Amino acid sequence: MSAQTNLELMKKVYAAFGTGDVDTAGSYWKADAVHHYPGRSVLAGEHRGVADSIAFANKMFELTNGQLSMDVVDLAASETHAYATLQTTYRRGENKLDMRFVNLVRIEDGLIAEFWTLPEDQYAVDEFWGS
Numbered sequence: 442m443s444a445q446t447n448l449e450l451m452k453k454v455y456a457a458f459g460t461g462d463v464d465t466a467g468s469y470w471k472a473d474a475v476h477h478y479p480g481r482s483v484l485a486g487e488h489r490g491v492a493d494s495i496a497f498a499n500k501m502f503e504l505t506n507g508q509l510s511m512d513v514v515d516l517a518a519s520e521t522h523a524y525a526t527l528q529t530t531y532r533r534g535e536n537k538l539d540m541r542f543v544n545l546v547r548i549e550d551g552l553i554a555e556f557w558t559l560p561e562d563q564y565a566v567d568e569f570w571g572s
Contacts, residue, residue, distance in 0.1 A: 447518035447548050451525060454553070455513055463498040467491050469553055476556040480563050482570035494556075501531075504570065508532035514541070522547055531569060538569040 442450075450469055457465035476488040476497060483504075488497040501509060508531070515526040523546045531538045540561040547555040560566045 442520060442548060442551050444518045444520055446551065447520070447523050448516065450548065450551065450553075451516055451518060451523045451546065455511065455516075455525065458498065459511060461502060461507060463495050463502070466498065467495040470494055470556075471549060471552045471554050474553050474555065476558070478558050479560070480567045480570075482567045484570050485567075505531050505533055511542075518548075521549075533569065536569060538565060540565065 454466050454469050457463070457469075470491050472491055473489070474491065474494060476494045478485050478488065478497065484497060484500060488494045510530045512528045513525055514528055515524075517524055525544045525546075527542045527544065529538070529540060529542050542561065543559040545557040545559065546553055
């Protein structure tokens with residue numbers, strides 16, 4: 442795929458996720474895609490396949506009671522990869538996590554094949570989500 446096509450794919454993913462439509466966001470993933478979420482929290486690990494990745498996203502919305510936002514600061518793509526810098530805010534009761542994340546994506550056949558989440562402060566992310 443072209444860099445422009447991959448850029449448009451990522452815009453669709455973030456638009457869907459931003460409204461809480463994780464099923465539509467998941468429709469842009471390959472059936473055997475892997476989402477690598479770092480750390481030691483309840484969300485950490487390799488989420489394999491669309492169903493597991495959707496369950497991961499739904500868990501984020503559940504844990505934050507829908508109080509999360511991801512604003513795209515920068516987005517770029519090549520013929521095989523894309524990245525996004527995001528300003529992300531999560532809320533859990535009185536707790537708030539507000540930081541930059543970078544997502545790196547490998548794209549295959551016009552769909553997300555692999556997705557890495559890279560937070561600005563891994564320790565803060567682990568503490569926020571808990572174990």
